[in-house]
Amino acid sequence: MKPFLYYKGLRDLSQEITGNENVYLGIRPYGFHAGNMLPFIIYPLLICEELKKRDITPRLKFHIFLNDWEQDQLDGPDPINYPFNVYPANTTFQHVYVTPDKKKNIVDIWEPVIVKGVSSITKIYPETSVKAIRNSSIKNHPLMKKYLLQTLKNPEAIADILRKHTDKVVLAKPLAYAIAVCPNCGLVKGQTTIEYGDTLKHKCSFCKVVTVGEYDSFDFWFYHKPLAIPRLEIFNIDFCITGGDHFSEGDYYIREDLIKLFQAKVKPLIVLYTPEVLGYNGQRMGKSKKNTVIIPLKQLINIVKDNPRSKYIQINEK
Numbered sequence: 001m002k003p004f005l006y007y008k009g010l011r012d013l014s015q016e017i018t019g020n021e022n023v024y025l026g027i028r029p030y031g032f033h034a035g036n037m038l039p040f041i042i043y044p045l046l047i048c049e050e051l052k053k054r055d056i057t058p059r060l061k062f063h064i065f066l067n068d069w070e071q072d073q074l075d076g077p078d079p080i081n082y083p084f085n086v087y088p089a090n091t092t093f094q095h096v097y098v099t100p101d102k103k104k105n106i107v108d109i110w111e112p113v114i115v116k117g118v119s120s121i122t123k124i125y126p127e128t129s130v131k132a133i134r135n136s137s138i139k140n141h142p143l144m145k146k147y148l149l150q151t152l153k154n155p156e157a158i159a160d161i162l163r164k165h166t167d168k169v170v171l172a173k174p175l176a177y178a179i180a181v182c183p184n185c186g187l188v189k190g191q192t193t194i195e196y197g198d199t200l201k202h203k204c205s206f207c208k209v210v211t212v213g214e215y216d217s218f219d220f221w222f223y224h225k226p227l228a229i230p231r232l233e234i235f236n237i238d239f240c241i242t243g244g245d246h247f248s249e250g251d252y253y254i255r256e257d258l259i260k261l262f263q264a265k266v267k268p269l270i271v272l273y274t275p276e277v278l279g280y281n282g283q284r285m286g287k288s289k290k291n292t293v294i295i296p297l298k299q300l301i302n303i304v305k306d307n308p309r310s311k312y313i314q315i316n317e318k
């Protein structure tokens with residue numbers, strides 16, 4: 001299979017589908033802005049529009065994968081120059097609490113906002129569906145467990161795949177693509193190894209506590225690239241929609257090789273990449289860049305259609 005790029009790719013892909021597909025949408029459950037609107041609302045709407053032109057009723061099933069196992073912030077020797085030698089600065093979103101009793105985390109705040117945004121598709125195309133899946137909810141699925149343990153056991157195999165497809169240097173150390181959340185202090189700092197079978201040992205470099213326990217007794221940080229594979233397999237995904245910034249970093253070919261590494265039984269990989277949205281200051285839009293804006297849907301759709309092959313679309317200041 002091949003990657004599909006931008007609005008031109010969207011129209012090509014729309015010719016090849018039946019309208020009943022399982023669609024993969026992945027997000028850091030921490031914000032929802034114009035940069036997210038492209039893969040999450042506008043591209044789905046435009047695919048439905050193309051299906052309608054073929055007299056097909058869109059019945060796409062949109063799976064929103066809320067990655068509550070993602071780091072709150074990246075840390076590492078130098079996340080810009082060594083983007084594959086990274087780990088969480090503190091912990092995962094699952095463990096970022098917004099109430100003192102730790103009953104509510106940051107994902108509880110953002111999940112309804114994201115689901116509401118994506119559900120605007122079902123208002124226009126009522127036979128489509130939207131379902132949100134937190135990563136933590138599939139921790140005990142046998143495939144998630146299998147690939148996470150495999151990642152813990154052999155991070156080198158993942159690093160070799162990344163090395164093959166990136167121009168960036170992947171350092172020999174530090175190298176981890178899965179780390180447990182320390183059950184004592186709740187931070188993701190330290191090292192997790194397999195003791196035997198599915199029993200893990202986590203040495204926390206923050207509180208210094210060493211915990212030995214079964215897989216089920218830990219929560220995890222799991223690097224988003226290997227993490228994508230069990231999701232594809234568990235939910236029988238037909239195609240993915242994601243931001244073009246991932247394509248530039250070799251995402252499509254990395255995913256293909258990870259599928260081979262894990263021997264995952266997934267459908268041929270189809271990924272539709274959206275253009276990157278630039279904020280009014282010309283920088284890629286993102287919460288960390290502090291240049292997020294909300295612009296009317298119709299206006300954004302017109303910009304997308306006017307730039308069918310563009311890698312970037314620019315939002316101008318009002």
Ligand SMILES: [Zn+2]
Pocket residue numbers: 182183184185186187204205206207208209
């Ligand atoms: Zn600790």
